[in-house]
Amino acid sequence: MRPAWVSTLLRAFAGAVLLCWAVLAAAQDTGPDYAAWSEVAGRAEAAVEAARASDAALANLRAEVVNWRTQFQNQLDANASRIQTLNDQIAALGPAPEEGATEPDEIAARRAELTAQLERLSTPRRTAEEAFSRANGIVGEIDEILRQRQTEQLLNMGPWPVNVRLWPEAARDVGETVQATVSGIGQEWSNPSTRTRAQDNLPLVLALAALGLALLARSRAWSEALARRLSRSAVSSSGGVAAFVVSLGQIVLPMMGLLALLRAVGATGLYGQRANVILDALEPMGLTVFFALWLASRVFPRDPEQWAPLHLPQDRQTEGRIYSMVLGGVFALQILFGRLAEFERYTVETIAVIDFPLVVLASVLVLRIGWLMRRTQSDDEEPTEKPFAARAIRTLGQGAVLAGLGAPVLAAAGYGVASKALIYPAVLTLALFGVVALLQQLVRDIYSALRPGFNAAESLVPTLVGFVLILASCIPLALIWGARVTDLTELWDTLRTGLTIGEVTISPGSFITLIVVFMLGYLLTRGAQSAMRSSVLPKTKMDPGGQTAVVSGLGYIGIFLAALVAITAAGIDLSNIALVAGALSVGIGFGLQTVVSNFVSGIILLIERPISEGDWIEVGGQMGYVRRISVRSTRIETFDRTDVIVPNADLISGTVTNYTRGNTVGRVIIPVGVAYGTDTRKVEGILKEIAEAHPMALLNPPPTILFAGFGADSLDFEARIILRDVNWTLSVRNDINHQIAARFAEEGIEIPFAQRDLWLRNPEALRGET
Secondary structure, eight states: OOOHHHHHHHHHHHHHHHHHHHHHHHHHHHOSOHHHHHHHHHHHHHHHHHOOSOHHHHHHHHHHHHHHHHHHHHHHHTTHHHHHHHHHHHHHTOSOOOTTOOOOHHHHHHHHHHHHHHHHHHHHHHHHHHHHHHHHHHHHHHHHHHHHHHHHHHHOOOOOTTOGGGHHHHHHHHHHHHHHHHHHHHHHHHOHHHHHHHHHTHHHHHHHHHHHHHHHHHHHHHHHHHHHHHHHHSOHHHHHHHHHHHHTHHHHHHHHHHHHHHHHHHHHOOOOHHHHHHHHHHHHHHHHHHHHHHHHHHHSOSSTTSOOSSOOOHHHHHHHHHHHHHHHHHHHHHHHHHHHHHHHTOOHHHHHHHHHHHHHHHHHHHHHHHHHHHTSSOTTSOOOSOHHHHHHHHHHHHHHHHHHHHHHHHHHTTOHHHHHHHHHHHHHHHHHHHHHHHHHHHHHHHHHHHSTTSOGGGOHHHHHHHHHHHHHTHHHHHHHTTOOHHHHHHHHHHHHHOEEETTEEEOHHHHHHHHHHHHHHHHHHHHHHHHIIIIIGGGSSOOHHHHHHHHHHHHHHHHHHHHHHHHHHTTOOGGGGHHHHHHHHHHHHHHTHHHHHHHHHHHHHHHHOSSOTTOEEEETTEEEEEEEEOSSEEEEEETTSOEEEEEHHHHHHSOEEESSSSOOOEEEEEEEEEOTTSOHHHHHHHHHHHHHHSTTBOSSSOOEEEEEEEOSSSEEEEEEEEESOGGGHHHHHHHHHHHHHHHHHHHTOOOOOOOOOOOOSOTHHHHTOO
8 A cells, every 4th residue: 555645645736737727727718818908908009199119119019919919819719610500500590580570489499599609609709809909900000100210210311421521520430449449459468367268268269260261261162163063064954953052162161160260269358349249240241241252153153154144245244243242242341330330329420421432332333233134135145034034134133223323312412221221122132033043043953853854944843933932032022121020920910810802701721722622623523534535435335526525514514613612611602702703794794705605605516516526617718627626616627737716606606517427428529521522422421430430439329420511612511429438529539530531532532621713803904904
């Protein structure tokens, strides 16, 4: 037996577990604490009304309100299935009796019970709806204040940096920063304890410094040489993938070297407070510079055989590469001066003077890069990019030119914040689209490596992946141009909860459900069509045209059912969009009369089958074989091997001659003319003999020779022959004409040609008689 204290401990532990579970269950049942929310909401509304809090305070307050809003959103979804069930039960009881009318007591009691349950479950939901609406309004007001402040900063005119009176003060501030940095390093060096710590860490400092300097000095060259060798030695696609992966070493390895060097300096401790600010800024500066160098080497490659997104001569490639590298250095300097200005608390005048040369230099570089992008394909060169890509590059280049021209003007006029908000986002935009272009080429190389022999540039999968990359770039692009993260999260919350159009709510989940269910239905339809076409229908006695009609009809029905099931599975009530569909049908009926007419005619053709695939028909002066009957039109292959697309409405409303409908038996008429004076009975016998001897001629009914009449130059006969297969009309006509010519020559029968007698009214005028 176990001791009593063990049993007591176990019972206490079990009781604690049950108590915690009960507390958690009670917390889940009670829902949000609306009293606490009321306090938070009142404080937030007061802050919004005063509009005096800082941006950071408003952002923190907004995050708190968003947290409450999320709780209310979750409360809105609680008991949703039970509420829907109660609504369905009440609807099943029928409409409530009108005023003064009654209903059976059992139904009335049941209706009252269900209504009470519905009211009890709906009350927390209505409370959450009110709180959610209040929280949503507060979030919108805070966002409006932040956007308004951001706009005011952009439109606020500051000091003119071109004013020479401001330069001495700016130079004095920068000089004091440099002097204070050097003084701080000297003070640390004069501190014995700091020197002792540095001496103790000297082996580590030397090792890290040697490693960092080696990586900084040679790693980029090693990575670039290896990438160039891989791209030349391997197959083009796999070599491109390997070269891209290896080229990333131009960022990773130098960055590792810089970090090692910074750790070496940090291990010495021989730096002051301001030097520490500079050391902290060196990490993002180094990443910026190394990334700019890598991007410049990929977008403007040194190797003429390497793929480049911009099709420029080699000298222009070198020019663009230099511009991009210098632009990365300018951006890094902007990071450094921004950190120092924040630490030193520079005046607005000093900041304007320091920023102005950087803005001007960045604008010139962006202007030159934009000029290169606008001339990515000269008029005398063969276009190697798709028109859309070429237009996009030129448009982006035009935007870069405008940014490069506008930013210096804004900075000189005193709008320093607006100038930086224009030129530096323009720099980041160019870098972003450069990365997107490289990733799209990487996707094409991977696709070509996985599927050799396929043209990745013309394939659907790389194109779709490239399109997805462009869509994904919209998120960092929005952040680059001033959008806040909270703006994007707010947009995502709106999309996640769904867009309400009338009484229909469309959310990403319902949209994905709709697409997945429809694709499954579509694939099942195609599979059923394939099974019917290959396995079931060939075993029936149905002709090919009927089989095509059955397969096409099955496809239309399957796609319609797939769309219907997908809409229902997505939770979209078809009754809610019935009125909209009815209104749209009127406009569609007027605008697409011809298309609808052809569609209906195509269905009639597939059902009634007045013509089938393989029939020889004549319609609208066009003669040929029916090759395909689709929903909108029918394709006819003429005897000249050309395709004629005939709208289905013309086949239903017009006159169509079908030479092979039902069977291939048909008649051919061969006209023959003989000279006057020829024995007509003899000609008739010869023609009948030739016609009956041909293997394609039917003897029941036998060929008929008709003496058609007396022509202007000949006695006209017609050989009328019923053929086994009318498709051989031209061949039969050719054979019989050859035989007629040979027999007439043997029998001495003349085939005449047109002759005319010329009678001169006054022949004496030709002899010169008077």
